[in-house]
Amino acid sequence: MQDGLTISDASSALGITAHTLRYYERAGLLPPIPRTDGGLRRYRDEDVQLLRFLAKLRLTGMPIRQVRKYSELVRDGDHTMAARRQILEEHRVEVEAQIRQLQRSLEVLNLKINLYEQGWVHGISPTNECTEKLQCLLEEKG
Amino acid sequence: MQDGLTISDASSALGITAHTLRYYERAGLLPPIPRTDGGLRRYRDEDVQLLRFLAKLRLTGMPIRQVRKYSELVRDGDHTMAARRQILEEHRVEVEAQIRQLQRSLEVLNLKINLYEQGWVHGISPTNECTEKLQCLLEEKG
DNA sequence: TACGCGCTTAGAGCGCGCTCTAAGTCAAGG
DNA sequence: CCTTGACTTAGAGCGCGCTCTAAGCGCGTA
Numbered sequence: 001m002q003d004g005l006t007i008s009d010a011s012s013a014l015g016i017t018a019h020t021l022r023y024y025e026r027a028g029l030l031p032p033i034p035r036t037d038g039g040l041r042r043y044r045d046e047d048v049q050l051l052r053f054l055a056k057l058r059l060t061g062m063p064i065r066q067v068r069k070y071s072e073l074v075r076d077g078d079h080t081m082a083a084r085r086q087i088l089e090e091h092r093v094e095v096e097a098q099i100r101q102l103q104r105s106l107e108v109l110n111l112k113i114n115l116y117e118q119g120w121v122h123g124i125s126p127t128n129e130c131t132e133k134l135q136c137l138l139e140e141k142g
Numbered sequence: 143m144q145d146g147l148t149i150s151d152a153s154s155a156l157g158i159t160a161h162t163l164r165y166y167e168r169a170g171l172l173p174p175i176p177r178t179d180g181g182l183r184r185y186r187d188e189d190v191q192l193l194r195f196l197a198k199l200r201l202t203g204m205p206i207r208q209v210r211k212y213s214e215l216v217r218d219g220d221h222t223m224a225a226r227r228q229i230l231e232e233h234r235v236e237v238e239a240q241i242r243q244l245q246r247s248l249e250v251l252n253l254k255i256n257l258y259e260q261g262w263v264h265g266i267s268p269t270n271e272c273t274e275k276l277q278c279l280l281e282e283k284g
Numbered sequence: 285t286a287c288g289c290g291c292t293t294a295g296a297g298c299g300c301g302c303t304c305t306a307a308g309t310c311a312a313g314g
Numbered sequence: 315c316c317t318t319g320a321c322t323t324a325g326a327g328c329g330c331g332c333t334c335t336a337a338g339c340g341c342g343t344a
Contacts, residue, residue, distance in 0.1 A: 007291075018291085019333055026294095027331095038340050040291055053254070053278040060247040064331070078261075085258035092251050098242050102237055105202045109234050112195070116227035119220075138194040141157075150320070159301055160321085169322095180310050182321060206301070252294095 004034065004042030014051055021051075029054055031075050050074065059105045061096045108137050146176065146184030156193055163193075170210045171216050172194055192216065202237045250279050 011018045018120045021041075032052065043051075050071070053073050057067050070087050073080035111134045118130070155162045163183075166172050172193065175183045185193075192213070199209050212229050216246035253276045260272070 017333080020331090023332065036340090038291085040340070049280070053250070056247050056250050056280065058331095060244060060251070077246070081258055081261055085255060087304090088251055088255050088258070092248065092255065095244055095248050095251065099241060099248070102202060102244070103243050105198050106234065107239050108195070108198050109202070109230055109237060113230050113234065116223055116230070119223055138191070138198065138205060148320085157305080162301090164300065164322090178310090180321085182310070200301095 002047075004044045005048065007041045007043070010041075010043040010048060010051070013048060014055060016051070016055065024054075029064065029066060029071050031071070057091070060091070061098065062091055062094075066091075104137070104140075108134065111137065146186045147190065149183045152183075152185040152190060153194070155190060156195070156197060158197060166193075166196075169206060171183070171206065171213050183193070199233070202233070203240065204233055204236075208233075217243070246282070250276065253279065 004053045005013060007018045007021055010016075011021060014021075016024075021030075025033055026094050030047065033043055033047055035041055054071060057070065058064075066087065070084060073087070111130055115130050115134065118128075148153065149163055152158075153163060155257045156163075158166075163172075167175055170188065173262060175189055177183055196209050196213060199212065200206075208229065212226060215226045215229070253272055257272050257276070260270075
């Protein structure tokens, strides 16, 4: 009837439930999505594009309210580009920290699994260099 | 009065609030911590050790109930080592997936920031190879 | 025109992981 | 002894991010 995706089409295209899409709109993460004469949402390409990016921000743990702030800046036009860039740069720092944190934890996990493998295969109590290394990693901050 | 750390000492040693330490115990993430005659908790080395590791699991997003399961297996003795190992291996898969997810998102973030830099420095609308690459990345699953 | 599914809204409910409160007990310094 | 502050408990409250409900309207097919 009008161009753009229905909410259920947008939902399956984006992997976000219709409930959540409506919630995002109410919460100000999205601009008001255009409607048909009957009041049904029709998501345009640009809406889907924006959503794809905002979904990435959410995936990396950016809080709803900061995503909203970014999205509002987009709506406010080109003169907000420096501000938007700053938000993204600050968030990049966070994401990089998250990755480092996970990698440190992964190392601990690997060592621990290593110990279990040794204990399981050789039936010995785990008192060796792995154990020591594990101690060290666990005592580090973070 | 007895050996072991007070709850506030354990709290600052671990970077976990006393409230949360008590909550973890109630929630079954920890074995019952030994008490003084007066009923005050005294964290032994082994309790602190275990906590350090469980905290790592939490940091990587393992849900409370799964951490509890792991912790219960530890209490159940050596014959649960295979089961514990399996939990950790399954979790490792999750953590590796998280890292990959974050890295993909980071790439998107970098490209977007790149575009903002271009727009800001040159005052041009962003229609170039970066934009295309960004489109591609955003349209990928995940 | 009638059926039935999908859309609409405002608002309630939920799962998670803490986080804090209230009322009382313990313990070390003056 | 008395104060002061940290400790104890059970349980309430909270912030987040959805997730679902109820009641009603839109719309494509027969």
